[in-house]
Structure formats: structure tokens, C-alpha cells
Amino acid sequence: MANFTEDQLAQLKTALHERYLALQEEVQNELAHTNDIRDSERSEYLNDTPDDIDTALIDRQINEMRELEMSMEYLNELEFGDCIDCGNEIGFERLLAYPSAQRCIECQSKYEKAFPQESSPSL
Template sequence: MSELSQEQLTQIKEVLNQRYQTVIEEVREELANAGQHQYIEIIGNVPADSGDASMGDMLADLNAAMIDRQILEIRDIEAARLRIKNNEFGACQDCGEGIAFERLMAYPTAKRCISCQQQYEKTYATENIPSL
């Protein structure tokens, strides 16, 4: 566990709570507007051609991808809250060293210190990228 003061933990909890509420609201808005996109005007109820249908499909997929990203962020926030509860918050999951308070304020769900995160990104940068 990193050496975060109680005041620092309180600040991080506040940032996590604010971000959680923001993301929940974004998901609610996305779901509420799922059937009311601007592209409905383009394609109407029956697409005029395959290009219009493709555009409608792409925008629907984009909406789903945005919701997926937001759900992943909610899970990260919940995991960070659990690490706080279990006194495991602020420690790098790779090297065990403390994660800097400044990093945690900027990215409160961080699981790694800067150097381990850089190494992780170099190692896994091409993972899940399709190739021919």
C-alpha cells in the first residue's frame, strides 16, 4: 500500500464518486437517446440505399461502443473503491511500489505506477489489433 494520507484518500474518493456519477448519467443519456439519433432522419424507417443502411449500422455500433467504454469505466471505479476498502489502493499491481498521489488524482483508477504502466503499454500495445 502506498503512503497516502487520509486527506489524500478522501480527495481521491471524492474524485471517484464524482466521476462515477458523471459516467452513470452519461450511460443513462445514451440509453435514453438510443433510438433518437440524428441518423434516423437520414435513413428513415426504410433505408434508401445500402449506404444509408451502412451509415445507420455504423452509428448504432458507435453508440454501443461508447456505452461499453462507459461500463468498463464504471467497473474500474468500483474496483478502485474495493481496493480502497481493502487497504490495497495506491500500490502498483506489478512492482508493489506506491503510485504517486498526483497520478491518482489525474487517473484515480490507476493500477500501476508510471514506469510499470509504460512498460505494460510497450509490451501489450499491439494486443487485440487485427492484422492481415
């Protein structure tokens, strides 16, 4: 595990938890918005929006929630903060900004160049 102070670990745990709750609320709001549309309006609504846009958004949010859950588990098991590609420390500031980051900035950059079609968050 990367060498973080107790204060940094507490901040990271808070950031993970807050981001998870924010995503959870976004998913609930998106689902509530879709459910609020009456059946007669649903076909008009769906015809006015690109196919699967709501599904894609929710899918990305749920995938990030899963990454956050894994990160919380790693944090509890003291295996948090190391890049999955090179094994180096990801960095406190990066993890604070993007708590579910699994790669250091250098490896994330390489990953995005190698797999540009995937819609994962940028640096």
C-alpha cells in the same frame, strides 16, 4: 497500501465517486440518445455512423466504471494505490487525475508498449 494522508484519501475517494457518477451519466445520456431515435430514423442513423461505435463507447465507459468500483473496494479495504505490476506506490497526483489507475506511470508505459492494440487510457 500506499501511504496517503487522511486528506489525500478523502480527495481520492471523492475523485473516484465523481468519476463514477460522470461515467454513469454519460452512459445514460448515450442510451437515451439511442432510444430517442425513431424506428424510421434508426436505420438512417446506423448507416451514417461506423459500426458499433456507440456500443464500443458504452463498453469502455462500463469497463471504467467496473475499475472504479474495484478501486473503491480496495480503498475501503486499505489495499489502494499500489501498482498491480511492480507493487510500488502509484502516486497521489496520478490517482487524482485517473482514479481507477492500476499501474504506476512506468508500468503503464510498459503495458501500453506491450499491448498497443488495447484501448485503455494513456498515462
